[in-house]
Each structure stands twice: as C-alpha cells, then as structure tokens.
Amino acid sequence: MPEETPARPAELALRPVTPALASYLAGSRLAGAGELAFSDGMPDTRLIPYAVLARAYRHAMVASVRHNQLGYGEPAGTPGLRKAIADMLRMERGLNVHPEQVCVVRGSQMGIYLAARLLAGPSSCVVFESLSYPPAREAFRSCGATVLSVAQDEHGLLPDALEALCRTYPVRAVYVTPHHQFPTTVMLPADRRLRLLALAEQYDFAIVEDDYDHEFHYLRSPVPPLASMDRNGRVLHIGSLSKVLAPGLRLGYVVAAERVVERCAAEILLIDRQGNQLTELAVGELMASGELHRHIRRALKIYQARRDFTAACLAERLGGRAQFDLPAGGIALWLRFAPWVDMERLVEDCAGQGLRISNGQIFTQDPEPVQALRLGFGHLTERELDSGIQRLAAALKRQEAG
Numbered sequence: 001m002p003e004e005t006p007a008r009p010a011e012l013a014l015r016p017v018t019p020a021l022a023s024y025l026a027g028s029r030l031a032g033a034g035e036l037a038f039s040d041g042m043p044d045t046r047l048i049p050y051a052v053l054a055r056a057y058r059h060a061m062v063a064s065v066r067h068n069q070l071g072y073g074e075p076a077g078t079p080g081l082r083k084a085i086a087d088m089l090r091m092e093r094g095l096n097v098h099p100e101q102v103c104v105v106r107g108s109q110m111g112i113y114l115a116a117r118l119l120a121g122p123s124s125c126v127v128f129e130s131l132s133y134p135p136a137r138e139a140f141r142s143c144g145a146t147v148l149s150v151a152q153d154e155h156g157l158l159p160d161a162l163e164a165l166c167r168t169y170p171v172r173a174v175y176v177t178p179h180h181q182f183p184t185t186v187m188l189p190a191d192r193r194l195r196l197l198a199l200a201e202q203y204d205f206a207i208v209e210d211d212y213d214h215e216f217h218y219l220r221s222p223v224p225p226l227a228s229m230d231r232n233g234r235v236l237h238i239g240s241l242s243k244v245l246a247p248g249l250r251l252g253y254v255v256a257a258e259r260v261v262e263r264c265a266a267e268i269l270l271i272d273r274q275g276n277q278l279t280e281l282a283v284g285e286l287m288a289s290g291e292l293h294r295h296i297r298r299a300l301k302i303y304q305a306r307r308d309f310t311a312a313c314l315a316e317r318l319g320g321r322a323q324f325d326l327p328a329g330g331i332a333l334w335l336r337f338a339p340w341v342d343m344e345r346l347v348e349d350c351a352g353q354g355l356r357i358s359n360g361q362i363f364t365q366d367p368e369p370v371q372a373l374r375l376g377f378g379h380l381t382e383r384e385l386d387s388g389i390q391r392l393a394a395a396l397k398r399q400e401a402g
C-alpha cells in the first residue's frame with residue numbers, strides 16, 4: 001500500500017499585503033552588523049538626552065502612583081500633554097488651537113491611519129502627490145479608498161493638476177507634506193498653499209497635512225504649517241515627536257476641529273484604548289520645562305552640520321554623476337541620477353558593499369521611472385556618511401565603466 005501523505009492543514013486566509021507596502025517594509029529593515037543604511041530620514045537616537053528622559057519618567061512614575069494616574073484614561077491623551085502640544089503649536093507655529101483640538105496618537109502614522117478611517121471608504125477618492133510616503137498611501141487604500149496621483153514639479157504639488165482631478169473624481173481628501181515634501185524635501189510655496197485651501201473649499205475635500213519633521217528647518221524665518229492658514233476646519237494637521245525625540249516612544253498628534261478629535265478618540269477606543277500614560281506624562285514634562293526645546297536646538301545644529309557635510313561629500317565623491325538641491329530642512333536629501341543609471345543595479349551593487357539604499361521607485365504608484373533616491377543623513381555620523389557615500393560613488397563608477 002502506498003503511504004498516504006497527510007493533507008496539510010489549510011492556511012488561514014489573510015488579507016494580502018499590497019506590493020507597495022511589502023517593498024516598503026523590506027526596504028525599512030534595520031541595518032545589520034557592519035551594514036550601513038541611508039534610511040529615508042531617521043533621526044539619530046544616539047542624540048537622545050537619556051538622563052533627562054529617565055528623570056522625567058521617574059517623575060511621571062512618582063506622580064502616577066501619588067495621584068493614582070495609571071488607570072484607564074482619556075483615549076485622546078493625558079490633559080497635560082494635550083495642553084503642552086497646544087501651547088507649543090500656538091506659540092511656535094501660529095496655530096490657534098486649544099487642548100480639546102489635540103488628540104495624542106502613537107506616532108504620526110497612527111494619525112494618518114485615523115484620518116483615513118474618518119475620511120475614506122469604498123468609492124471614495126484620495127489624492128497623493130506622484131511621489132509620496134507609501135505607508136500613508138497604503139493606510140488610505142486599506143480603508144477602501146481609490147488613490148489618485150497628482151503631478152508635482154520642483155516646488156511640489158501642482159494645483160492646476162489637482163483641480164483637473166477634482167473636476168473628474170469625487171475627491172474626499174488630499175494628503176500632503178508641505179513643509180518638506182516627502183520624498184523630494186521641497187517646501188510648498190505660499191501661493192500654492194492658498195490655492196490648495198481654496199480648492200478644498202470649492203470641491204469640498206479635507207487636507208491631511210503630515211508635518212512629520214517640522215522642527216528641523218535651517219532657515220532663520222520659520223514657515224508656519226498649512227493648518228495655520230485654514231479658516232474653515234479643512235485641515236487635519238498631523239505632527240510627530242518621533243524625529244525630535246525618538247521614534248521608539250511612539251508619540252504624535254492630530255490637530256483638528258473638536259468634533260474630528262472626538263471621532264479620533266472613538267477610533268482609538270477600538271485600536272488600543274489609550275496611549276501609554278507614563279510616556280505621555282514624561283514627555284509632557286519635557287515640553288513644559290523647555291527640555292525638549294533645548295534638545296531640538298542642539299540636534300538642529302548637528303543635523304545642519306551633517307547636511308552640509310553630506311552635500312560637500314556628495315559633490316566631491318560623485319562629481320556630476322548625481323544632482324541634488326540643498327534641502328532647507330529635514331534630515332534627508334533627494335539625490336537625482338542621469339537616465340543611464342540602472343537604479344535596481346545600483347541598489348544591488350550597494351547592498352553587495354554593505355550599503356542599503358532604497359530605490360526611489362518605491363515612492364510612487366505611477367509607471368514612470370524614478371531616477372532618484374532619498375538619502376537620509378541625520379542618523380549617521382560624518383565618518384559613517386563618508387563611508388556610505390564612498391560605497392555609493394564606487395558602485396556608480398562601476399556602472400559607468402560598464
């Protein structure tokens with residue numbers, strides 16, 4: 001009798017991950033031992049003021065015990081942190097908001113997902129720039145939205161192209177990163193911001209403003225967020241403490257009309273009930289005491305020096321093989337390559353040299369080739385940057401030589 005092979009139990013049927021999300025996930029794997037990764041703009045967690053943070057956590061623990069504060073709390077966040085964020089946005093960013101308009105979330109990614117839950121559904125259309133942040137696009141897509149691409153130029157989103165889309169499709173929301181366009185880093189000019197707000201009014205859509213690294217801007221004159229120009233409650237403004245403090249703390253915020261914040265709180269009840277109160281109390285103290293501000297000023301100087309070092313190093317080592325514009329802010333730059341560069345081969349060749357870079361193609365859902373990559377410089381020291389750029393230059397030279 002032939003032996004019967006036991007039937008394998010059927011695998012659980014799971015909703016598949018979209019190819020765009022899968023390749024983003026693969027690209028954002030942490031660097032292994034001896035490997036360097038140019039990430040797409042990570043902060044340097046070695047700069048975190050650990051002693052100051054530890055003290056704030058200790059205070060938070062003592063206060064929690066004393067005032068019995070570790071029970072179930074407000075899904076929208078602890079009152080102290082909501083107030084500290086509202087104060088900071090009012091004083092430093094020209095946003096006229098009060099604490100009830102602030103919802104604390106676990107990183108801006110959660111804010112984006114909440115925005116998608118509130119705004120998108122099957123048969124809704126949302127618009128992203130042709131080059132944009134893949135997890136944001138996928139968050140909207142996972143809520144059933146059809147994601148449309150709008151053209152952009154060297155200054156960012158093209159309002160005329162957006163208006164053409166609005167005339168054809170029922171656009172519910174537009175996701176933008178106007179402060180430092182992701183991934184190209186450019187700042188959306190004031191006239192386009194005004195036009196975007198006017199179009200939101202005319203075509204009745206919401207604007208999701210992802211202000212993921214507002215603090216790191218190297219120009220003297222501060223540029224307020226788009227939300228500061230919003231008179232009609234069209235903008236859901238999303239900010240993060242990941243870049244200024246630490247991604248691992250998982251803190252961000254959604255700022256919007258009170259009724260939007262109440263809806264966010266209801267969604268939070270379904271996902272994780274509330275945030276980590278210890279972290280919220282500790283970071284609330286760092287904000288109120290000015291410690292966070294001091295850390296940002298220190299980190300800003302370091303990142304500016306790393307940006308300038310990266311620019312000089314790229315110019316010296318790559319010569320004319322790649323172009324970039326010095327970003328006015330942020331912790332990454334957009335490096336553009338000539339059409340003869342085979343981007344996939346470049347990524348593979350660099351990986352062979354222990355350097356991880358991501359093909360700029362991952363930032364779009366459009367078929368046009370993207371001859372560029374986002375080079376994060378903030379998380380690397382000058383030595384590491386130099387070593388990475390040398391490996392990139394060597395890979396490019398090999399390709400040039402055939």
Ligand SMILES: Cc1ncc(COP(=O)(O)O)c(C=O)c1O
Binds near residue numbers: 106107108109110251
């Ligand atoms: C454009 C953009 N939005 C959102 C995020 C998510 O950040 P977090 O959830 O850590 O605040 C990132 C992270 O790199 C980002 O680059």
